[in-house]
Amino acid sequence: MVFTVACGGGGDDDGSNEPATSDGAATTDGSSAPSEEGEPVVGGTLRVGLEADVDGLNPTASALSVSGLTMAQAVFDPLFTFAADGTVVPYLAESMTPSADFTEWTLKLRAGVTFHDGTPFTVDAVIKQFEITRNDPLVGLAVRPYYPETDAVAKIDDLTMVFKPLEPSQYFPSALTAQLGYIASPTWLDALAADPTLEQQPVGTGPFQFDSRTEDSVTKFVRNEAWWGTDLVGPVYLDAIEFYPVPDADTRTELLLNGDLDIIHTTDTNQFETYREDTSLTLDISEDGEEYFLMINTAKAPFDDVRVRQALALATDRQGYYDLFNAGEGQLANQMFTPDSPYYNPDVTQEGNDPEGAAALVAEYCGENPVAEDGSALCTDGKVNMEYQWSGPSVLATRIADFYNENWSSLFNVTFDEKSQADHIQEAALGLYNVVGWRQFGAENPGDDRVWLECRNIGGISLNWPRYCSEERDALIKEIANPANPDERTGLLQQLVQNIHDSYAYIFMTHSSWAVVHTDKVHGQCDRIAPEGSPIVCSTNGRMYFHSTWLS
Amino acid sequence: MNTTTVPETEPFIETVGLKTHFRTPRGIARAVDGVTIQIRRGQSLGVVGESGSGKTVLSRSIMGLLPRNGVIREGSVRYRGEEIGNRTPKEMRSVWGREMAMIFQDPMTSLNPVMKVGKQVTESLRLHLGMNAAEASEVAEKIFRDVRIPEPSRRLNQYPHELSGGMRQRVMIAIAMACGPNMLFADEPTTALDVTVQAQILELLSEQIHDRNMSMLLVTHNLGVVAGYTDEIAVMYGGKVVERAPTKVLFDNVKMPYTEALLQSIPRLNQPSHSRLAMIPGRPPDLVNPPGGCRFAPRCAYARDLCRNEEPPLTIAETPDHTFACHFPVGSPEYLERKVEISRRAGSTGGDN
Amino acid sequence: MRYYVQRVALAILLLLAVSMLTFGALNVLGDPLFNILGPVAGDVNNPDSVKMIELAKREFSLDRPLPVRYAIWLSDFVRGDFGVTFSSTGQPPVSGVISERLPRTVTLVAMAQFFAILVSIPWALITASRAGKISDRISTLNAFFLVAMPNFALAVILKFVFSIKLGWMPLTFVADDPLSSRLFQMILPALTIGLPVAAVYQRLLRTDIITTLQQDFILLARTKGLSRTRILLVHALRPSLFSFITVVGLNTGALIGGSIVSETVFRIPGIGSTLVESVLRNDFPVVLAIVMIVASAFVIINLLVDFAYTLIDPRVRR
């Protein structure tokens, strides 16, 4: 659940911001089957290159980006996780069973697990974390809207508890596969209240435990000898992991090639070719995770008028964008689903490349000489006045801005607004923008993308970034979540896709590609299995896991 | 070209028709314009003239210190019968310091301000005589004693600015004497010093000359200076030698009105040491386009048309070693006639200076 | 002695002014809260957020009036505590950031200065002794070229030629490499800064040496029969160094400016690149600290320059 998300310092991704979702999706090119890489070797230190550093590693408060989640997943274990086949399977939890009407979920925890600091892992930990998270102004936004003010959770016994969300949902557990599912030591959480700097020294139950950390330099975790998972999912081979934040994609690649790093992640499609050429490298791309799109603030003139939003879409040269910035990787997006997804709606295509159509709409709109609340004209000499905002400075982001400007400038007076990343996200969250480039909808389980879509997520800080509220949409989402009609799910999701499209709040550009690359020293990256035995993906939208990793 | 005085012994150093011209934006400046002089071993010659008469250029071109380009040289310079006029600075290095040395006018600017005076003496010792540091400074100390520098050992380690003007000039002399050269060029060695010290320095100089049986060319604008310390005197004007005679002879029997003027302008101790040339009216000749005829004519009280039109030849006076270049020398009837007129005019105006 | 005291006093006065200026500018013109709180900072309707805002304001003492904050900051600063970075945790402390990165920049600037001097002195000596000759005119032209090449452009060219085409030099600076290889990685960045400066130095020193060569004492040295080389090195060089040293001193500032560019191009995490990053993150404590350090360095070096005179010119000794 993240805003101040990394986007690699803006440098190497497509310059959009990228609110990492609390859930990861993953279908992968690389196989998830245990590989024939020979006998695993114990020992060694893995050096990981990340696209950014994080403020802290506190699941209840920190803004965890891909990098953050990667680090967190080494010290914390999620309650549940996605198996390679997309089903949600227990991990740190033992089971989760809904009541008949799906209004109550009973969580059973794994017995005999202890945190790195020796605190026993019990329901109290989970409840404490739930409450702290919910009260956090930021991270809480993903929780607050979905639970009643009081007794949202109840303790049965040390290992059993109940969640009572406001509405029935058939996929509740998938919400516990990432940040919200990372359980931290209650002792540590208490200590945090007194000394926030402890955020830098996370205490969880994970395969690795905190050793040392220098912000923006290196964070070191060492093997947790007493890891509960050893007998269930196999031993931890690595002695230690060192995370190095290297915001610049080129440098990151160079360091990997120099052998100064063992494994990195990146969204810089321009480099994929290089990786493929180098036989000593293994490349793992997750393609239909998040979508990159232009997000339009529908609460602010002139884009409160659907015609203007439509015009912007028509004026945009999506193909040109793909040719220039995707380097033949990934694919153009029409909607939040890829064609091979069961929920893909073939009737919904994202319009674009239609300057005439756009011109007509703009002419019509400006013909009415609209004015803003403050009386300022929204059109100047037949063009709509707008602002395109991005976080910078980033060469790529600026190139993209120039590209859009070239697309739009005949119909729109585009003002560029390069903001420091921080301000950029703030203005997006507070609805102070016209148009921004964005990335989300990465949820493996589309049901979990509701946090971006519903009216209830509009507020002072809004996760429904376009601030587009539609009763009909909310109803749909409710239905989708509703266990009563599992078989209608596909149809409903396709309607949702249609609804999202018709709102013209998003101009879908591409399905963004995440690559995880490692040298031939690194093995077992894809050998992870869940406690009940099903294999787990190698990586999730650039998020990496290391308990099965070993070095030759 | 004129070689009336034939020396009985081979001259130690001599120039024949030496010319040194500079290319300047305004044109060619004839700083030295055909000078012929000789100095015998152990003898000293005083070259006298106002500033701009070319005397300094003369001394420097004899020693070969002038830059190569921008300069036109003619005539020859012979040192111990050997032609050195056409040698390159590189070739001269063995001669400089070892055979010839020079003393400059202003010891303040001529001594390296950021180098201990001791080192400035020893470096040539080490270069030419191949001494090591210890020996060199020993010798240097001795030389300092010779030139009467008190507590020499301490002085060696001082910087020029820590010494008095007189001391500095003594250091200069010490530097010059260091490698025991045979030929010394002294360019206005006392001008920058106050009158009281001047005598001491000159004493010291001549004494050193005699002790070491050196030859010296002493350049000065002050006839008084050379009077007691040189065997011969050459008076220069506008790049030419206009009168030449043994010191005694010259003082007894001046021929050239210019020399006469210089004589009258010898400073008296009560006079400030710079106002003197004010007494010769007019300015030194322009070396780029000098006046026709006698170059002194424009300023000469006794000049006549002949002087302005025809350059006077170098003529021999009563004694064979006395030569001068003037149409109407001192004592000639025309000279006297004009003198009378002048004094009368002065009388009539009732003024007399 | 009194002279020294005055100079030092002036220097301190200067630094005070500089710090006030910077501190004022940064605090008046930017809202640091966001760096600490994220979007919450702007979410003034939500009581929880407001609570957090208040807390943060107190923690970073943003609720106090500007002069007070300045006083607090100053007293900490002189005690070597540069405050905390404006991040959610205030970690790492600014002094931490600085102490980690300053050494790199210092090394870089030192190397640059070293190269510049190493190149310029012989260059000046040779050209001065050949003043007016073809070789001299050519070198003057080269000097012009170097000076006209902005350091960021030069950086790109050097990188292209030596790192990419020839592959002699590494492309990236790796903070965790052994010292030796890090120094090696710093050569190009240092040249980037040093070369143009070398040209400036050469032009200056050349003129001064030529002037010196016209002094009487050089003529005297010649009459001693010393070789051209010895005259140049022993007699002409030292007295010509005064303005050279001043300029070398004054230029250190320019070098630091250059290191900003150089560090960015060659991706060296020194205070130069940090300054740029922090400025964009509105991480004012860091910016402030760096500006102050740079300015102090600047002022102090100028002091040292004055004092350095006494070393080379015995006449100034009092």
Place this chain on the structure above:
Amino acid sequence: MNTPNTNSGAETEVARKKLGFGFWLCVSWLGAMVFIALFTPLLPLKSPTANFLDPSQGRPPYSPSWKHWFGTDKDARDVFARTMHGARISLTVGFSAITAGFLVGGTIGVMSGYFRSWIDRVSSFVFVVLLSFPSLVLAILLTSLIERSLLTVSLVLGLLSIAPVGRLARAATLQYSEREFVLAARQIGAKDRHIIVKEILPNVAIPMSSLALLGMAVAVVAEGGLAFLGLSVEKGITWGGLIQLGSDASKTLEKAPWISFFPILMLFLTVLSLNFAGDRLRTFFDVKEMTL
């Protein structure tokens, strides 16, 4: 004693005589640049922002060709057109910066040089303060705090040139306000304003003007530096920006050096010309070294 101890005396004589061929070469280059800067929109150039995608050539950047003399950048934009447009901002900023600097700095300098007293003391101190930042540091500081338009960036750079220019103006004024004609004018009780305008300005202006070119060179470079760091005029095409675009990733620099090298060439030649011409002028007017 009119003996030149080395020939360099003669050499400077010659230098002072004429400005020389090099000077006029530089001036004509600058002329060309100014022309381009003024008339870019009217010139028959490709659009600097259009993306000339050409599937037959595969993915951009395309190497220099008849179609694209300087090649194209990663976004298939014509480097030649962009470089020409780059001249515009770079020169405008450079020029207006130094103009601002001269107006303000010059005025302050002359005032403090003429009136001395507290004006002098205050301004001198302010100058010292301004000069105790490395100029780039100050520039970054200021530009990061403002909306970066053509105007503001020019102003910032102008501000930077105030101190050095001011110091020079002051020095020159001091020198002249001691001269007889000024003293005389004061004797006969002429108005200060009159003296400054009639007596001092003309004398100070000449040497200063010969330094304007050098100053402009500095300003152009400074602007380039800012642009290179992404801190110059937003949305503007500037040489610094172009260079950065082509060198940001070493891969780009390796595969398509032309993207940054042509702008570098233009910038280099321009700065060179400014320096050279300025330097010639300075020797011509015989003004002493200035350090901006």
